[in-house]
Amino acid sequence: MEEVTIIGSGRTGRGMIGELFDTDGRYHLNFADIDRQLVNLLRKKGKYSVHLRDLIGGEDKIREIDDFSVYDIHQDRIEYIDKLANSRFVITSLFPDAFDSAINDIVESIKLRYKLHKENLVNIILSANYVGLMEYFVPRIKKRLTDKELEYLDNYIAILGSNANRKVTYLKDKNDLTLDGDNKYVLKVNRGFKLPNDYKLPSFIVEVDDIERVMIEKIWSENLQHIGFAFLGNYKGYNVINEAVNDPWVVKKIDAAWEEARSAMKKVYDIPIPNAKQRKTVLDKFASPFFKDKLHRIGRAEKRKLKKNDRLLGPAYLCLNNGLPADNILKLVAYGFCYNDPFDRDSQEVLSFVKQNGIKEAVKKYCGLNLTLKNDRVVLDKVVNEYNKLRK
Numbered sequence: 001m002e003e004v005t006i007i008g009s010g011r012t013g014r015g016m017i018g019e020l021f022d023t024d025g026r027y028h029l030n031f032a033d034i035d036r037q038l039v040n041l042l043r044k045k046g047k048y049s050v051h052l053r054d055l056i057g058g059e060d061k062i063r064e065i066d067d068f069s070v071y072d073i074h075q076d077r078i079e080y081i082d083k084l085a086n087s088r089f090v091i092t093s094l095f096p097d098a099f100d101s102a103i104n105d106i107v108e109s110i111k112l113r114y115k116l117h118k119e120n121l122v123n124i125i126l127s128a129n130y131v132g133l134m135e136y137f138v139p140r141i142k143k144r145l146t147d148k149e150l151e152y153l154d155n156y157i158a159i160l161g162s163n164a165n166r167k168v169t170y171l172k173d174k175n176d177l178t179l180d181g182d183n184k185y186v187l188k189v190n191r192g193f194k195l196p197n198d199y200k201l202p203s204f205i206v207e208v209d210d211i212e213r214v215m216i217e218k219i220w221s222e223n224l225q226h227i228g229f230a231f232l233g234n235y236k237g238y239n240v241i242n243e244a245v246n247d248p249w250v251v252k253k254i255d256a257a258w259e260e261a262r263s264a265m266k267k268v269y270d271i272p273i274p275n276a277k278q279r280k281t282v283l284d285k286f287a288s289p290f291f292k293d294k295l296h297r298i299g300r301a302e303k304r305k306l307k308k309n310d311r312l313l314g315p316a317y318l319c320l321n322n323g324l325p326a327d328n329i330l331k332l333v334a335y336g337f338c339y340n341d342p343f344d345r346d347s348q349e350v351l352s353f354v355k356q357n358g359i360k361e362a363v364k365k366y367c368g369l370n371l372t373l374k375n376d377r378v379v380l381d382k383v384v385n386e387y388n389k390l391r392k
Contacts, residue, residue, distance in 0.1 A: 013093035015168035084109035
């Protein structure tokens with residue numbers, strides 16, 4: 001069997017990417033992670049299950065995955081890098097704070113391959129909820145390679161972006177390993193694979209011409225709605241997204257922000273604005289009684305989600321930089337500074353910072369603003385003003 005190595009063994013890494021490659025039947029899975037407890041648990045149990053739910057009809061398909069190996073990125077370093085160097089596919093499934101570590105690993109594996117004169121073709125598929133993923137990874141990888149290694153990279157290795165968009169959570173808790181997700185069976189990947197002649201790609205891979213455009217639409221539209229429901233739902237005292245989606249006051253505010261984002265995407269990228277039926281389908285899935293997504297899961301990692309390039313400020317700046325209003329998106333940012341999850345470290349840190357230093361300093365810090373820039377000053381003023389209205 002050929003090897004697939006997945007860097008990042010969390011919900012998406014196992015619940016979508018691992019599950020999809022397992023269905024193909026041609027690949028042995030290698031999961032790699034820095035979480036020693038997770039590595040040990042996967043080794044001990046030797047299997048995990050994924051529930052794949054139809055969010056509209058409610059059908060539930062259960063798959064058990066048991067053909068895999070697990071590597072601690074640090075403690076099993078030699079074996080892990082060897083797996084990267086010898087896999088047909090290497091896939092990242094990471095949060096942004098792990099990007100640089102993954103780049104180090106990928107560079108190390110490329111140098112090893114070059115040293116050993118390996119001629120097998122490898123495809124590195126980048127996956128993360130991040131606009132500009134290729135732009136982040138590729139220059140940093142190439143900067144660390146010699147001219148000869150760069151030539152080798154061009155000949156034998158493809159680096160491709162992807163869109164892993166299955167919603168995945170823990171069915172019970174992290175220690176149980178059982179995952180719960182929606183039944184998305186497609187992984188969109190940019191064209192450009194390097195494969196032997198007559199090699200058949202896994203059927204779940206759909207090649208697209210511009211994955212960045214796909215990611216912009218996903219993160220700055222659907223993910224905008226998703227985090228908006230978390231922030232506003234939390235403000236109203238709800239626990240699951242279903243409650244927030246059924247609140248007309250919440251939906252009205254989300255719709256207003258969504259329309260600003262979609263107008264900017266249409267103007268800049270000519271991405272069509274979904275019709276009423278398409279919009280309803282998205283909301284129906286959010287409201288599905290078969291997948292009650294908890295707001296504390298959606299709202300976690302708040303500090304990352306308040307940053308410039310993420311699901312709120314990303315589309316807000318797209319609007320502002322192109323002469324379009326972003327007032328309603330920035331209102332959602334203000335609600336983000338009210339987000340209160342007593343069990344979430346980011347949430348408590350942000351609230352504590354606001355209390356000690358004031359909302360203005362908090363917005364500057366957590367949104368990463370540079371006040372020499374005009375639109376950064378606009379963002380600061382509007383978010384602070386909206387926050388102060390909320391706190392009156």
